[in-house]
Amino acid sequence: MRVFKKILNAEDKKILAALREEIAALEPAARPLAGHILEAGGKRIRPLLTVLTARSFGCHDPIIYALAGGIEFLHGATLLHDDVVDGAGIRRGSPSAHTVFGASRAILAGDVLLAACMRIMLRSRKFGILESVSLAASKTAAGEVEEINNLRNPGLDYAGYLEIITNKTAWLIRCACEIGAMQAEASPEQIDAAAGFGLELGIAFQLVDDALDIAPEGLTGKPSGGDLREGKITPLLHFYLETMPPGEQTAFLHAFTQAAFKEEDLSAILGRMRACGCAERLRGIAGAHLTKAEAFLASFPPGEEHDALLDLLGYIKDREH
């Protein structure tokens, strides 16, 4: 078993226990929704990053589990709102919260979780942690607005795409690592290294996620081609376009921007995208970000946590779902 999986299995019990304690302390009206989104399975990578980063820099105070729970609250808030925004009926194989409880309660429970995250972070009595978390919350939501603003806009270039995924995904993962180092009262250089590690890891995580969009449903458990259906622009689209003669490109882009693909068109496109190697090319870019993350990791003290974080990079690179 991977080092990181072994640590995840051991730590996840403590993280889940902390999460349950925090859910029980919420306003009663928000508890069922918080339980639904936070106990639905999922890998809980973000809170694990907080715990491992804090421990890596020498902090073993149990408060790190509460802070890790706070990070997962923030992540849960974004998931509750995302599922309403995307109209997603399924989350991790189960009906999404807004399907079960209604969109209104899902929106409001997300707000409760966001506020509760801040209340948990306040226990650290560290302004740096509060700055990091509120900045991450802002970036995440703003990144999603930018993504919506660019739906079906093939003019979005790689720099624009990178900015969107940095904001909507990587910033929160950066924050999870940064606050661990802050709670451990690591040096400013070490805190920067933790933040840099998280940011690069987060970018790679989303790149691999976007590469997995065209993987067969049997492999990922999610319908294949979701981004293509929703009109989300990822590099896969540009890589695929490069393989086409110009005339074909024009027709494809016309259909894409008009959301005019039929199911059989999509199947054929997905088949061609898989065959042209664009997912592998995107994973290659992810690999470059993981190499940058590894360079930041060199500033972490040696030990079990360092090794688990290093192993996590390999897991992200290879993940198939």
Added chain:
Amino acid sequence: MRVFKKILNAEDKKILAALREEIAALEPAARPLAGHILEAGGKRIRPLLTVLTARSFGCHDPIIYALAGGIEFLHGATLLHDDVVDGAGIRRGSPSAHTVFGASRAILAGDVLLAACMRIMLRSRKFGILESVSLAASKTAAGEVEEINNLRNPGLDYAGYLEIITNKTAWLIRCACEIGAMQAEASPEQIDAAAGFGLELGIAFQLVDDALDIAPEGLTGKPSGGDLREGKITPLLHFYLETMPPGEQTAFLHAFTQAAFKEEDLSAILGRMRACGCAERLRGIAGAHLTKAEAFLASFPPGEEHDALLDLLGYIKDREH
């Protein structure tokens, strides 16, 4: 002109200038929505309360305008989300943000405002202020979930109703006053008095709002009977039920819980509700809370701010829209 209106006119310019500065500092994707919700008119009572409370306890630092702007950000976030939750197409006479920008952007921009509020509050470097604001954000959202949970539930008694309005409305007004006193580094007793003043004022504000629900549209600019249509339980419903013979009550409650009223039924019901004096009775209860607020105000130092706050109580009591 009322003392408080005069102060509002003078201070609102400074509050609006601070708000605009904070909007300009937001992530670009959120600015149009923030501008839409925050510059749509409205009375900006909450930020004024922060400014007046801070000044009342001797703080004239310009930071109070930023904190006041932060309070309005939090209020704006709740309005953005509320309008999606209620499906409200109109806010203050203009199309609501989700109508103009779409529900997804409205939800996400609300999240950006909530996070930005925290970032503004961090400038105070006062944990008490951050605690107060995050608690208020949580209570507001939780109160709205409770309200949804009790739609068309005539079994909701006055205590349950009071808890809902305290959470969804009064807590944020309490917070606006409390953080003003905190920024002024008032004594713990004075901070408690400011919080108590805000809480009672906030409860009275919502009671009068609920009384105004049956006022003719020509007076308020809002369609009459909105709560009745949406199935929101307010004391007006119980006061009106008391005027009916038991058999009629049963038929009314059946139609109410089934949302079975036709437009002509509603007109007739609203006419009878206006005639039975239930709005006046609810204003009477609001008056009792305003008296409590006045008692808290006695702990404020004498001066222009005290007088304006006292005058505000009279304005809330008498307001017709």
